[in-house]
Amino acid sequence: MQIGLPTIHYEISGPRGCATKSPILQKTETGPRKTARLDLCDSACAPERAAYAWRMRVVKVPLGKRSYRILIGRGLLDQLGHECVKLGLGKRCAVISDQNVAPIYADTAQTSLRAAGFEPVLVVVPAGETAKSLRTVESCYNQLAAHRLERTSFIVALGGGVVGDLAGFVAATYLRGIQFVQVPTTLLAAVDSSVGGKVGVNLAAGKNLVGAFYQPRLVLCDIATFDTLDAREYRAGLAEVIKYGIIYDAGFFNRLERHMPKLLAREPQTLAGVVARCCQIKADVVAKDETEGGLRQILNFGHTVGHALEAISRYGKYLHGEAVAIGMVAAAHLSSAVLGLPATDFERIKRLIEAAGLPVGARLNPQQKQRLFDAMRLDKKVRGGQIRFVLARRIGKVIWGQHVNDELVRQALDVIADTKSQTRKPKS
Ligand SMILES: NC(=O)c1ccc[n+]([C@@H]2O[C@H](COP(=O)([O-])OP(=O)(O)OC[C@H]3O[C@@H](n4cnc5c(N)ncnc54)[C@H](O)[C@@H]3O)[C@@H](O)[C@H]2O)c1
Numbered sequence: 001m002q003i004g005l006p007t008i009h010y011e012i013s014g015p016r017g018c019a020t021k022s023p024i025l026q027k028t029e030t031g032p033r034k035t036a037r038l039d040l041c042d043s044a045c046a047p048e049r050a051a052y053a054w055r056m057r058v059v060k061v062p063l064g065k066r067s068y069r070i071l072i073g074r075g076l077l078d079q080l081g082h083e084c085v086k087l088g089l090g091k092r093c094a095v096i097s098d099q100n101v102a103p104i105y106a107d108t109a110q111t112s113l114r115a116a117g118f119e120p121v122l123v124v125v126p127a128g129e130t131a132k133s134l135r136t137v138e139s140c141y142n143q144l145a146a147h148r149l150e151r152t153s154f155i156v157a158l159g160g161g162v163v164g165d166l167a168g169f170v171a172a173t174y175l176r177g178i179q180f181v182q183v184p185t186t187l188l189a190a191v192d193s194s195v196g197g198k199v200g201v202n203l204a205a206g207k208n209l210v211g212a213f214y215q216p217r218l219v220l221c222d223i224a225t226f227d228t229l230d231a232r233e234y235r236a237g238l239a240e241v242i243k244y245g246i247i248y249d250a251g252f253f254n255r256l257e258r259h260m261p262k263l264l265a266r267e268p269q270t271l272a273g274v275v276a277r278c279c280q281i282k283a284d285v286v287a288k289d290e291t292e293g294g295l296r297q298i299l300n301f302g303h304t305v306g307h308a309l310e311a312i313s314r315y316g317k318y319l320h321g322e323a324v325a326i327g328m329v330a331a332a333h334l335s336s337a338v339l340g341l342p343a344t345d346f347e348r349i350k351r352l353i354e355a356a357g358l359p360v361g362a363r364l365n366p367q368q369k370q371r372l373f374d375a376m377r378l379d380k381k382v383r384g385g386q387i388r389f390v391l392a393r394r395i396g397k398v399i400w401g402q403h404v405n406d407e408l409v410r411q412a413l414d415v416i417a418d419t420k421s422q423t424r425k426p427k428s
């Protein structure tokens with residue numbers, strides 16, 4: 001299995017006149033030789049800058065005029081300003097971050113932006129899901145206006161999925177839309193929320209009920225920022241990583257099985273390769289179906305039950321990834337019943353989720369099971385009163401829009417309710 005190939009390539013990204021002008025061949029970690037691309041910018045020559053490009057993975061999101069690149073590597077935050085220069089953005093910008101992330105990373109981000117000639121201001125929002133509200137959006141608008149951000153100004157979303165969704169929505173709507181750059185600092189944001197352009201906030205009536213499709217100009221993912229991420233948050237991100245293997249790439253799933261200990265240890269090469277492969281899969285899916293008319297729905301594997309679990313526990317008990325992990329076990333069980341997913345594949349899915357230190361079941365009494373069932377009926381993906389699922393024929397091959405009768409859904413809920421909900425200590 002070749003992580004990240006063939007469309008991920010290493011890129012030489014040195015300024016004009018520096019030592020990186022000649023085309024270079026580079027052997028990637030896992031794949032064949034590929035020609036590195038020259039992408040010269042007009043800023044002053046700084047040969048040391050070229051060095052970071054060697055270690056950087058680049059994934060393209062091909063969306064015509066709205067195409068953008070995802071840069072993945074260790075230590076990239078220092079290069080934020082340099083990368084933004086290439087986008088031809090206005091001088092003034094706002095770094096939107098949260099109360100946990102800003103104290104650790106906002107200085108580096110702002111220093112890099114200043115060094116590249118930008119004039120950043122910092123907007124700090126509360127940490128956690130409650131910040132994804134129209135109230136916080138308004139507070140951001142007011143601060144942007146007070147700092148006189150204009151049409152050519154841009155926003156840098158520095159944080160996890162909450163900051164990305166919120167800041168992206170602010171960017172989509174402030175002055176009828178200004179540019180924005182995603183700098184994801186959680187694994188979940190890196191492999192999922194920062195890519196694909198879904199931005200938005202919650203209402204009291206439910207999650208993500210207000211939003212837009214609004215693509216960033218760049219995603220810059222410095223995997224070194226995951227060093228400070230809480231272990232539980234990190235593992236929650238692994239649920240989405242495993243999801244990509246199930247829905248799209250059996251070889252990748254296989255590789256995850258072999259390398260889970262390294263991934264749990266956040267080993268840089270493994271981590272960067274995995275993040276790049278996930279981003280590439282998401283980019284492929286989004287490029288084929290930007291606004292979720294069809295194929296993009298496969299990204300919701302495990303989410304019908306996952307979202308319902310989050311909802312009945314009032315978003316307090318499970319992190320999103322944990323709920324999705326349990327949801328994927330339920331979806332895998334349904335897949336066996338409806339599409340004949342082989343029993344060995346079901347076991348492999350469950351084992352990999354456990355190996356990542358994620359839960360495969362939830363303790364649910366009969367009333368809670370009923371509430372879970374009812375909550376699934378309220379899911380946004382329900383059409384005409386029928387719950388539709390993304391189900392797997394085998395690992396790496398899924399089908400979306402599957403009707404499943406209520407009896408089978410109840411059986412799947414029995415399966416996850418019977419399984420011990422304790423998180424197994426991950427092997428590392
Ligand atoms: N737009 C999409 O396509 C999409 C996809 C999936 C999820 N989401 C959204 O993403 C959100 C969840 O994102 P999340 O899991 O990243 O949660 P989050 O943004 O709340 O981050 C989790 C916690 O980690 C902290 N944190 C973030 N980065 C850190 C770092 N490097 N070091 C230390 N602490 C750090 C945050 O302050 C927060 O307390 C949800 O609102 C979900 O709806 C959106």
Ligand SMILES: [Zn+2]
Binds near residue numbers: 192303320
């Ligand atoms: Zn998810």
